[in-house]
Amino acid sequence: MKNKIIRLMFLVFASLVLTTDVKATFKSEVIIDSTGIIETIRDEETNIYRTILPMHLRPGDTVGLLSSAYRATDEKIEIAKKQLENFGFNVKSGKYISQSMKVKFPQENAERDFAGTDEERAEDLNNMFNDPEVKAIFMVRGGYGSNRILDLLDYKIIATHPKIIIGFSDITSLLAGIYSQTRLITFYGPMPGAYSPWPDFTSQQMKEVLCDVKNSTFINLPEEKIRTITSGVANGRIIVGNFATFNSLIGSKYFPNHDGVILLLEDVEENCRRIDRMMSQLKQAGILGKISGFIFGYCPDCCPPTEFNKILDEYIKPLKIPAWSGAMVGHKKEMFTLPFGAMVKIDADQGTITMIEDVVK
Numbered sequence: 363m364k365n366k367i368i369r370l371m372f373l374v375f376a377s378l379v380l381t382t383d384v385k386a387t388f389k390s391e392v393i394i395d396s397t398g399i400i401e402t403i404r405d406e407e408t409n410i411y412r413t414i415l416p417m418h419l420r421p422g423d424t425v426g427l428l429s430s431a432y433r434a435t436d437e438k439i440e441i442a443k444k445q446l447e448n449f450g451f452n453v454k455s456g457k458y459i460s461q462s463m464k465v466k467f468p469q470e471n472a473e474r475d476f477a478g479t480d481e482e483r484a485e486d487l488n489n490m491f492n493d494p495e496v497k498a499i500f501m502v503r504g505g506y507g508s509n510r511i512l513d514l515l516d517y518k519i520i521a522t523h524p525k526i527i528i529g530f531s532d533i534t535s536l537l538a539g540i541y542s543q544t545r546l547i548t549f550y551g552p553m554p555g556a557y558s559p560w561p562d563f564t565s566q567q568m569k570e571v572l573c574d575v576k577n578s579t580f581i582n583l584p585e586e587k588i589r590t591i592t593s594g595v596a597n598g599r600i601i602v603g604n605f606a607t608f609n610s611l612i613g614s615k616y617f618p619n620h621d622g623v624i625l626l627l628e629d630v631e632e633n634c635r636r637i638d639r640m641m642s643q644l645k646q647a648g649i650l651g652k653i654s655g656f657i658f659g660y661c662p663d664c665c666p667p668t669e670f671n672k673i674l675d676e677y678i679k680p681l682k683i684p685a686w687s688g689a690m691v692g693h694k695k696e697m698f699t700l701p702f703g704a705m706v707k708i709d710a711d712q713g714t715i716t717m718i719e720d721v722v723k
Contacts, residue, residue: 412545413545413546413547413703413704414521414524414544414545414546414547415524415547415720415721415722415723416498416524416525416526416527416546416547416722416723417497417524417525417526417722417723418526418572418573418574418575418722418723419451419497419498419526419572419573419722420573421449421450421451422450422451422452423451423452423497423498424451424452424453424454424495424496424497425446425451425452425453425454425496425497425498425499425500426453426454426455426456426490426493426496426498426499426500427439427442427443427446427453427454427455427456427459427500427502427554428455428456428458428459428477428483428486428487428490428499428501428502429456429458429459429477429483429501429502429503430477430483430486430487430501430507430508430511430529430532430533430536431476431477431483431501431503431504431505431506431507431508431532431533432475432476432477432503432504432505432506432507433459433460433461433462433475433476433477433478434459434460434477434502434503434555435460436460438502438503438555439455439459439460439502439555441554441555441558441559442500442502442553442554442555442558443455443554445554445555445558445559445560446500446554448559449565449569451498454493454495454496456477456486456487456489456490457482457485457486457489458477458478458482458483458485458486459477459486459502460477461477461478461482462475476507476510477507480507480510480511480514481514483507483510483511484511484514484515487499487511487515487536488515488516488519488520491516491519491520491523491525492516492519492523494523496525497525497526498525498526498527498528498572499525499526499527499528500528500529500553500554501527501528501529501533501536501553502553502554502555502556503553503555503556504529504530504531504532504533504553504556505531505532506532507532508532508533508534508535508536508607509532509535509539509607509610509611509616511536512535512536512539512614512616515539515540515543517540517543517544520540520543520544520546521543521544521545521546524544524546526549526572526722527540527546527548527549528548528549528550528551528552528553528568528572528699529549529550529551529553530550530551530552530553530604530628530691530692530693530697531553531556531604531607531630531692531693532604532607533550533553534550534603534604534607534608535607535610535611535616536548537549537550537603537702538601538603538608538611538616538617538618538702539611539616541618541702541703542615542616542617542618542619543615543616545703546703547701547702547703547704547721547722548701548702548703549571549572549699549700549701549702549721550602550603550691550699550700550701550702551567551568551571551697551698551699551700552564552568552697552699557693557694557695560695561695561696563583563696564695564696564697564699567580567697567698567699568699570699571699571700571701571717571721571722572699572722575720575722575723577716577717577718577719577720578716578717579714579715579716579717580689580690580698580700580714580715580716581712581713581714581715582688582689582690582713583690583696586688586690586696587688588686588687588688588689588713589671589686589687589688590685590686590710590711590713591656591674591675591678591679591685591686591687591710592678592679592681592682592683592684592685592710593684593710593711594683594684594709594710594711595684595707595708595709595710596624596654596655596683596684596707596708597654597705597706597707597708597718598622598623598624598653598654598655598705598706598708599622599623599624599703599704599705599706600623600624600626600700600701600702600703600704600705600706600715601618601620601623601624601625601626601702601703602625602626602627602628602691602700602702603626603627603628603702604627604628604629604692605627605628605629605632605637605640606629606632606636606640608627609640609643609644612643612647612649613647618703620649620652620653621652622652622653622654623652623653623654623655624653624654624655624656624657624706624708624715625649625653625655625656625657626656626657626658626659626689626691626700626715627657627658627659628658628659628660628661628689628691628692628693629661629664629692629693630660630661630662630663630664630692630693631662631663631664632661632664632665633664633665634665634666634669634670634673637661637664637665637670637673638673641673641674641676641677642677644677645677650677650678650681651681653681653683654683654684655683655684655685655708655710656678656681656683656684656685657685657686657687657689657691657708657715658674658686658687658688658689659687659688659689659690659691659692660689660690660691660692660693660694660697661692662692662693662694671687674687684708684709684710685710686710686713688713689713689715698715700715701717701721704717704719704721705717705718705719706718
């Protein structure tokens with residue numbers, strides 16, 4: 363029956379080998395609705411869930427365009443639409459994408475000029491996930507404000523109607539929150555209203571991950587040099603985000619499980635004091651001590667490189683885990699599209715990130 367959800371609970375006793383080579387017994391919940399079957403498997407002892415994969419994109423698909431943070435100007439929306447249409451997608455814009463909140467805050471307060479109220483921005487996102495016509499959701503821009511809508515999202519709708527959601531910077535809040543609450547793989551990648559038009563490198567990276575169902579290896583362009591902090595290779599689920607936004611989630615239910623993960627951070631316009639403060643927070647919160655690999659991406663207009671490197675070395679070298687900085691992730695035109703929550707293998711000497719499991723179906 364259309365839109366009817368039947369929940370079946372049963373126990374599946376299976377010996378599944380995890381990345382730690384530990385065998386576990388899993389409990390499986392099968393959710394059946396009009397779109398098909400989504401299976402989530404949970405280890406009852408460790409509470410580890412198998413991830414949910416969204417469908418890949420094809421030319422002719424309809425994609426949603428909205429803003430969970432600052433409002434987008436008409437000019438930025440048109441640029442974003444053109445960028446997505448060049449991929450062969452049809453574009454459906456959110457209801458509140460360009461609505462200004464300046465009428466409710468002082469005119470000069472551009473830092474709180476959100477794309478509608480918190481409730482309206484959450485409504486836009488919930489509706490996009492619930493819309494069967496929409497196959498993926500692109501954020502037009504970042505800024506600030508995505509964290510404000512996390513409590514208003516319908517995670518049941520998101521889990522039962524999984525689809526690609528992609529963005530970076532402030533969108534870290536959404537990607538982390540959705541992943542932590544549903545185990546849906548999300549994507550840290552380009553936004554069509556930011557740094558557009560995309561260069562070929564950025565477009566190709568996104569196409570390989572979201573459209574080609576290809577387990578990619580991400581490696582910098584030759585002119586973009588990395589700096590190895592600690593040599594070695596490691597496997598783990600990759601958690602990627604804007605440094606300041608990521609740290610703001612610490613202590614909340616939206617902060618993702620970080621045991622054994624590969625942590626990749628990036629930022630922009632952060633001075634040495636703030637970089638050091640945020641690294642200290644990660645250490646004192648017990649996060650750095652649990653990760654299996656560390657990567658830092660772009661940090662334009664940040665702490666001077668020499669001091670920046672000293673800060674990273676001070677916190678990361680004692681961990682003795684594979685680590686490097688300079689990955690092509692963050693606030694520049696050329697960037698990777700990385701699957702938040704997927705299993706990857708990293709090589710700190712080569713500066714490579716290799717997907718070792720499917721991230722779309």
